[in-house]
Amino acid sequence: MAHSLKILFLCPRLPYPPIKGDCLRAFYQIRELVKYHKLTLLTFSEVDEIGEDAKVLEKMCEKVIIIKHKRREAVKSMIYHLFTSLPMQCAYYQSKEMQKQLREIIANKKFDVIHIQLIRMMPYIISYRSQFNTPVVLDFVDALSLNMYKRLLREELHLKMFFFYEWYKTKKYEYRLRHSFQKAIVTSPFDSKILSYDGRLEIIPNGVDLNYFTYYPDEFHIPNTIIFSGNMSYFPNIDAVLFFYHNIFPKIKKAIPEIKFKIVGTNPAPSILKLNSFDRDIIITGYVDNIAEHLGKSAIAIAPMLSGSGIQNKILEAMAVGTPVVATKLATNAIRVTPEENILLADTPDDFADCVIKLLKDGNLWRKISLNARKLVEREYTWEKIVKKLETVYKNAIGI
16 A cells, blocks of 8 residues: 555454454554554453453554443343344444544544454444544454354254344344445355345455464375364354264264364363363363464364355465365355365365365375375465455545
8 A cells, every 4th residue: 555544443342362253353453554554542441450361452453442341231232132123143242442532533633444353343433423523434254144144044943033033133233334334354255145235345254364274284294193273162153173083983983983073163062071081182271371382283174064154264374384174165265275176175074074084094185185285275375465454444434
């Protein structure tokens, strides 16, 4: 971009450490943007002890303002909005302190563009939009209504009514937002079709930090090890792991008795934790300091997703380190993969098991997928290239 921009970056969660998907996306967007632009970050934090995390962001940004997210206030807001048109996802993040800080920031400093991450933060802009004319770029990340709909289909019967109600409100809210921003971005072409904002919506996927996710040659990968990585309190990840364990893993185990299944990710749900209490071939790590090493030392990475939306970082990260991926087609909606060339795809338990077994037994196929996957990430999914596209979106929103 020809000149430095002043950017106000508003997001619902402190984007460090970059563990959860939206935090990861925000952190690397910020890291690249501050190389050329001046950025003020306004965000919530749900924890009190944020000193070291805040320092990382303060070294990058011109200014960092962190609002404590108060659970009691959030619950009150959700109760208040239970029978209004505002989705619970948005009601949970309503805060008088955040509203006050946003007004003060905009009143005291002129910005070229305001970057909003997730529709959860849009009520602040809508309620205050008439009082400023700064262009707004909304990062949907993914279509939340699509995520809610897929979760509705997979949830237990007694929860379906709640998720139907939330899906309905979210879909209506996404539609009402169409006049509240100049430009919007989303990670996936499929999510883009769901939202359909008439030319104002650009597809910008996530990237991979190739200095962190370095390529692991085949001799580093431990034979007969399968890995699933991700936030293990997130419903689509829990759903995928349980589906794999009950419907696919026994078929693989029958063909390869020495197989090990490693589940790596923060905050494992109780349903995940109990898996290794009766199966010694399941390894549950919880949070790990170096996810790249765990991916790089595994033989196969899986993404048997049945719900969720947007882009699967777990796939890009496994590809980057050279661990071949077996995934459902749903999991790759946002990534330009080529089946049998840089990934294997399967949607039924039998086909999924066959793909994993084939990769574990066919060294030539394994090496082909490994090398081609890394090349794909280097070619299309580095954060430097991704954020260049974001800068172009800013430019179009501003009209320069």
